Amino acid sequence: xxxxxxxxxxxxxxxxxxxxxxxxxxxxxxxxxxxxxxxxxxxxxxxxxxxxxxxxxxxxxxxxxxxxxxxxxxxxxxxxxxxxxxxxxxxxxxxxxxxxxxxxxxxxxxxxxxxxxxxxxxxxxxxxxxxxxxxxxxxxxxxxxxxxxxxxxxxxxxxxx
Amino acid sequence: xxxxxxxxxxxxxxxxxxxxxxxxxxxxxxxxxxxxxxxxxxxxxx
Numbered sequence: 001x002x003x004x005x006x007x008x009x010x011x012x013x014x015x016x017x018x019x020x021x022x023x024x025x026x027x028x029x030x031x032x033x034x035x036x037x038x039x040x041x042x043x044x045x046x047x048x049x050x051x052x053x054x055x056x057x058x059x060x061x062x063x064x065x066x067x068x069x070x071x072x073x074x075x076x077x078x079x080x081x082x083x084x085x086x087x088x089x090x091x092x093x094x095x096x097x098x099x100x101x102x103x104x105x106x107x108x109x110x111x112x113x114x115x116x117x118x119x120x121x122x123x124x125x126x127x128x129x130x131x132x133x134x135x136x137x138x139x140x141x142x143x144x145x146x147x148x149x150x151x152x153x154x155x156x157x158x159x160x161x
Numbered sequence: 162x163x164x165x166x167x168x169x170x171x172x173x174x175x176x177x178x179x180x181x182x183x184x185x186x187x188x189x190x191x192x193x194x195x196x197x198x199x200x201x202x203x204x205x206x207x
């Protein structure tokens with residue numbers, strides 16, 4: 001098969017880009033542990049209010065774990081519990097969230113936190129909140145007539161101030 | 162007929178693909194630059 005010299009350059013460039021991309025994605029997945037936030041742990045969505053930790057939504061300090069705080073969130077039409085949370089800057093937080101009724105979204109604007117909350121499943125995300133600010137949490141899966149009013153607020157604050 | 166075919170083949174081989182090369186590499190570099198720009202936003206955020 002005859003290939004033009006320029007075509008060979010382009011094929012090399014294309015395959016090189018693909019390899020580079022796969023290496024970056026591979027490092028993210030296997031070295032840094034990026035994974036989908038849900039589908040591993042399940043829960044009976046009708047019993048969410050009675051099951052630990054969802055019976056007490058909110059921010060709790062924990063010790064002996066890879067993270068400093070656990071933020072338990074329960075979503076339902078059309079609200080999040082808790083509605084507001086204050087997080088000390090620099091702390092590593094594990095967000096543990098689920099829904100009591102339909103599919104909801106959990107997108108923290110201006111961050112990489114963006115999960116789908118599905119009935120019967122627990123979604124988790126671990127991150128270090130290293131930037132002071134207020135972050136609006138919005139539902140980005142259409143969930144009903146009050147969808148657009150569904151929100152929560154993260155306040156990442158400097159506790160020494 | 163036969164000579165016309167040969168002429169056509171000759172023309173194809175002599176065609177310069179420089180414009181194509183620049184266009185394709187231009188798009189390729191744009192795609193990669195955009196990818197890294199978005200990736201830097203991803204790594205910058207928590």
